[in-house]
C-alpha cells in the first residue's frame with residue numbers, strides 16, 4: 491500500500507508539471523507492472539472480481555497505449571470466437587459484461603435478456619414453448635436477478651403468489667409445479683394436506699370414513715399428474731363373483747364413494 495501511495499505521488503507530481511494528460515502517459519515499452527501507477531481502480535477490480543481474466547496480464551488485452559498506440563481496446567472476439575459457442579455470436583458483449591469483472595452481472599438491470607440466457611439454457615426455452623403459461627410470457631430476469639440459485643439470486647413463488655393454504659411453504663410449491671411450466675401439475679408421493687387447500691372436503695371425508703382407504707394418501711390413487719384416477723380394478727381386480735360384476739359393472743354402485751366406502 492505504501493509503495494502504491496508513493497507511486498501515486500510520483501504520478502500526481504508528473505501531472506502537475508506537465509501541460510497535457512498525454513504527456514503524463516508513458517512512452518516506450520509498458521509492462522503490466524506499470525499500469526497500477528495510473529489505473530489503480532482497474533487493477534483492483536480485476537484482482538477482486540476478474541474471474542478467468544484475472545489470470546491474464548493487462549497487456550494481453552491492451553496491446554498498445556495512447557498517444558503512440560491505437561490498438562487499445564480489444565474486441566472480445568479476439569479470444570471468444572463465435573464459432574466456438576452460440577453465446578459468442580451475441581452483439582454488445584460489454585452491455586452485459588465489464589471485462590474487468592466479467593461475471594458480476596445484475597440481470598435486473600438488463601433489457602430482453604432471454605435470448606442471451608437461451609444461448610446456454612436452450613432447454614428452458616423449449617420447455618416454456620411446449621407448455622405455454624403466464625410464465626412463458628415473462629423474461630428470465632423477472633425471476634432471476636443473478637446467476638445461481640443462492641439466497642437472494644432469484645424470486646421464489648411466494649414472492650409473487652399466495653399458497654393454496656396458509657400453512658404452505660415455498661418448498662411445497664415445486665412438489666407440484668415446475669417454475670418454467672407451472673400449469674403442468676405433476677407430483678410424486680406427497681402428503682394429503684397439500685391437496686387440502688382445494689379439496690378440503692374430501693380430505694376430511696376420507697379421514698373420517700375410518701375405512702382402510704383412510705390410511706392412504708391421495709397421491710396413492712391419484713398418481714403423478716393432477717386429475718388422474720386409478721380404477722378400483724387396478725388394485726383390487728374383480729373380487730366378487732363374475733356374475734355379480736357383470737350385473738353391477740361399477741364398484742361405486744355398492745361401495746358408493748372411494749373416499750367414504752360403504753361395505
Ligand code: HEC
Pocket residue numbers: 501511512514515516520521522524525526527528529548549552555556562563
Ligand atoms: C503514467 C500513467 C499511465 C500508465 C503507467 C498507464 N496509463 Fe493507461 N492511461 C493513462 C492516461 C492518462 C489515460 C487517459 C488517456 C486518454 O483518455 O486518452 C490512459 C488511458 C488508458 C486506457 C483507455 C484508453 C481509451 O481509449 O479509453 C487504457 C485501456 C489504458 N490506459 C490501459 C493501460 C494499461 C493496460 C497500462 C499498463 C500496461 C497503462 N494504461 C499504463 C495513464 C497511464
Ligand code: HEC
Pocket residue numbers: 525526529532533536543546547548549550551552563564565584589590
Ligand atoms: C480480457 C481483456 C482485458 C483485460 C485482461 C484488461 N482489460 Fe482493461 N478493458 C478491456 C476492455 C474491452 C475495455 C473497454 C471497456 C468498455 O468500453 O466498456 C477496457 C477498458 C479499460 C480502461 C478504460 C477505462 C474503462 O474502464 O473503460 C482502462 C483504464 C483499462 N481497461 C485498464 C486495464 C488494466 C490496468 C488492466 C490490468 C489490470 C486491464 N485493463 C485488463 C479489456 C481488458
Ligand code: HEC
Pocket residue numbers: 540541542543550551564565566567568569570583584587588589592593
Ligand atoms: C486476450 C484474450 C481475451 C479477450 C480479449 C477477452 N477474453 Fe474473456 N476470457 C479469456 C480467457 C482465456 C478466458 C478463460 C477461458 C474461457 O472461458 O474461454 C476468458 C473468460 C471469460 C469469461 C468467463 C470468466 C470465468 O471465470 O468463467 C467471460 C464472462 C469473458 N471472458 C468475457 C469477455 C468479454 C465480454 C470480453 C470482451 C469485453 C472478453 N472476455 C475479452 C480471454 C479473453
Ligand code: HEC
Pocket residue numbers: 566567570577578579580581582583584585586587593595600602603606637
Ligand atoms: C444480454 C447479456 C449478455 C450478452 C450481450 C453477452 N453475455 Fe456473456 N453471459 C451472460 C450471462 C448472463 C452469462 C452467465 C453468467 C455467468 O456465467 O455467471 C454469460 C456468460 C459468459 C461467459 C462464461 C461462459 C462459461 O461457459 O462460463 C463468457 C465467456 C461470455 N459470457 C462471453 C460473452 C461474449 C464474448 C459476449 C459477446 C459476444 C457476451 N458474452 C455477450 C450475458 C451476456
Ligand code: HEC
Pocket residue numbers: 577597603606607608609610611630631634637638639
Ligand atoms: C454462457 C453460458 C450461460 C449463459 C449465457 C447463462 N447461463 Fe445459466 N448456467 C450456465 C452453466 C454452465 C450453469 C451451471 C450448470 C447447470 O446447472 O446447468 C448455469 C447455471 C444456472 C443456474 C443455476 C443452476 C443451479 O442448479 O445452481 C441458473 C438459475 C441459471 N443458470 C440461470 C440463467 C439465466 C436466467 C441466464 C440469463 C440471464 C443464464 N443462466 C445465462 C451457463 C450459462
Ligand code: HEC
Pocket residue numbers: 604607608611614615625628629630631632633634639644645646647664669670
Ligand atoms: C416466473 C419465474 C421464473 C421465470 C420467468 C424463469 N425462471 Fe428459472 N427458475 C425459477 C425458479 C423459482 C427456479 C428455482 C426452482 C427450484 O427451487 O428448484 C428456477 C430455476 C432455474 C434454473 C435452475 C434449475 C433448473 O431447472 O435447471 C435455470 C437454469 C433457470 N431457472 C433458467 C431460466 C431461464 C433461462 C429463464 C428464461 C428463459 C427462466 N429461468 C425463467 C423461476 C423462473
Ligand code: HEC
Pocket residue numbers: 622623624625632633645646647648649650651663664667668669672673
Ligand atoms: C416474479 C413473480 C413470479 C414468480 C417468482 C412466480 N410467478 Fe407464477 N405467475 C406470475 C404472474 C405475473 C402470473 C400471471 C398472473 C397470475 O396468475 O397471477 C403467474 C402465473 C402463475 C400460474 C398460472 C399460469 C397460467 O398460465 O395460468 C401458476 C400455476 C404459477 N404462476 C405458479 C408459480 C409457481 C409454482 C412459482 C414458483 C416456482 C411461481 N409461480 C413464481 C408471477 C410469478
Ligand code: HEC
Pocket residue numbers: 647648651652653654658659660662663664665666667675677684685716
Ligand atoms: C398438491 C399440488 C399443489 C401444490 C403443493 C401447489 N399447487 Fe398450485 N396448483 C395446483 C393445481 C392442481 C392447480 C390448478 C387448479 C385449477 O385447475 O384451477 C394450481 C394452480 C396454481 C396457480 C394458478 C392460479 C390458481 O390459484 O388457480 C398458482 C398461482 C399456484 N398454483 C401457485 C402455487 C404456489 C405459490 C404454491 C406453493 C405455495 C403451490 N401452487 C402449491 C396444485 C398445487
Ligand code: HEC
Pocket residue numbers: 654677680684685686687688689708709712716717718719
Ligand atoms: C389449486 C387447487 C387444487 C389443488 C391444490 C388440487 N386440486 Fe384437484 N382439482 C382442482 C380443481 C379446480 C378441479 C376441478 C377441475 C375441473 O373440473 O376442471 C380438480 C379436480 C380434481 C380431480 C377430479 C378429476 C376428474 O376427472 O373429475 C381429482 C381426482 C383431483 N383434483 C385430485 C387432486 C389431488 C389428489 C390433489 C393433491 C395431490 C389435488 N387435486 C390438488 C383444484 C385443485
Ligand code: HEC
Pocket residue numbers: 700701702703710711720721722723724725726741742745747748751752753
Ligand atoms: C391404489 C390402490 C387402490 C385403489 C385404486 C382402490 N383401492 Fe380399495 N383398497 C386399497 C387398499 C390398499 C386397501 C386395504 C386392503 C387391505 O388392507 O387388505 C383397500 C381396501 C378396500 C376396501 C375394504 C375397506 C375396509 O375398510 O375394509 C374396499 C371395500 C375397497 N378397497 C373398495 C375400493 C373401491 C370400490 C375402489 C374404487 C372406487 C377402490 N377400492 C380403489 C387400495 C386401493
Ligand code: HEC
Pocket residue numbers: 682685689692693694696703706707708709710711712719720721722742748749
Ligand atoms: C383408495 C383410492 C383413493 C384415495 C386414497 C383417494 N381417492 Fe379420490 N378418487 C378415487 C377414485 C377411484 C375416484 C373416482 C370415483 C368415481 O369414479 O366415482 C376418485 C375421485 C376423486 C375426485 C373427483 C370426484 C369427486 O369426488 O369430487 C377428487 C376431487 C378426488 N378423488 C380427490 C381426492 C383427494 C383430495 C384425496 C385425498 C384426500 C383422494 N381423492 C383420495 C380414489 C381415491
Ligand code: HEC
Pocket residue numbers: 722723726727728729730734735738739740741742743744745753
Ligand atoms: C353389488 C354390490 C357390490 C359391487 C358392485 C361391488 N362390491 Fe365389493 N363388496 C360388496 C359387499 C356387500 C362387500 C362386503 C361383504 C364381502 O366381503 O363380500 C364387499 C367387499 C369388498 C371388498 C373387501 C373384501 C374384503 O376381503 O374385505 C373389496 C376390496 C371390494 N368389495 C372391492 C370391490 C370392487 C373393486 C368392486 C368393483 C370391481 C366391487 N367391490 C363391486 C358389494 C359390492
